[in-house]
Amino acid sequence: GAVVSQHPSRVICKSGTSVKIECRSLDFQATTMFWYRQFPKQSLMLMATSNEGSKATYEQGVEKDKFLINHASLTLSTLTVTSAHPEDSSFYICSARDQWDRGIGETQYFGPGTRLLVL
Amino acid sequence: QQQVKQSPQSLIVQKGGISIINCAYENTAFDYFPWYQQFPGKGPALLIAIRPDVSEKKEGRFTISFNKSAKQFSLHIMDSQPGDSATYFCAARVKGNAGNMLTFGGGTRLMVKP
Numbered sequence: 061g062a063v064v065s066q067h068p069s070r071v072i073c074k075s076g077t078s079v080k081i082e083c084r085s086l087d088f089q090a091t092t093m094f095w096y097r098q099f100p101k102q103s104l105m106l107m108a109t110s111n112e113g114s115k116a117t118y119e120q121g122v123e124k125d126k127f128l129i130n131h132a133s134l135t136l137s138t139l140t141v142t143s144a145h146p147e148d149s150s151f152y153i154c155s156a157r158d159q160w161d162r163g164i165g166e167t168q169y170f171g172p173g174t175r176l177l178v179l
Numbered sequence: 180q181q182q183v184k185q186s187p188q189s190l191i192v193q194k195g196g197i198s199i200i201n202c203a204y205e206n207t208a209f210d211y212f213p214w215y216q217q218f219p220g221k222g223p224a225l226l227i228a229i230r231p232d233v234s235e236k237k238e239g240r241f242t243i244s245f246n247k248s249a250k251q252f253s254l255h256i257m258d259s260q261p262g263d264s265a266t267y268f269c270a271a272r273v274k275g276n277a278g279n280m281l282t283f284g285g286g287t288r289l290m291v292k293p
Contacts, residue, residue: 066222094280103268103283104223153222155281168281170215170222 062088064156066171081139081174083154089134090156098151110137144178151175182206183271185284192291198256200287202269209271214254217266259291
């Protein structure tokens with residue numbers, strides 16, 4: 061099956077620093093990638109939709125200047141948490157949609173997640 | 180506003196029993212209903228999915244039942260095993276300009292006791 065990787069798997073940083081998280085589709089091309097945030101014991105909350113070669117679409121309440129998304133190629137999207145603060149600590153998960161998948165639901169394939177801890 | 184309501188929040192089942200998780204939705208524009216399984220510290224993995232033109236879909240021990248008129252769908256796990264212990268999320272999709280964005284239910288933490 062399709063594989064999505066994320067790097068790093070976990071990161072600890074000091075308050076005020078910026079952190080970049082990479083999301084890669086390893087064996088398919090993804091014109092669309094999604095970034096989610098998940099707090100402990102809670103559901104996934106969509107942060108933004110990333111489209112290759114264009115600006116990301118952010119969900120209501122998500123600060124686009126704080127969570128910078130770049131989708132420069134069909135296999136890579138990055139999320140940069142700028143000037144991170146302790147409240148940004150969370151589990152960040154990306155998903156990618158295979159642009160050629162015309163199956164039952166044009167399945168989204170999820171990455172393994174990145175655990176961010178801001179001290 | 181939670182567009183997909185999932186219940187129960189947690190579920191304990193004995194090994195060999197049937198686990199049942201329910202979801203309800205309001206938006207009739209949803210056209211695809213997947214279920215995801217998530218283990219601690221991992222990303223969600225697609226388990227099984229259904230379209231609204233089908234009332235039931237079965238894959239191994241996992242079955243989705245879909246009731247379009249009631250706007251409800253459920254996941255049944257037959258012969259539940261301790262390895263099934265995980266958090267399960269239902270989801271729904273509206274096909275639109277956002278490239279098929281998913282809306283998730285609140286999740287159900289399943290524990291299967293040996």
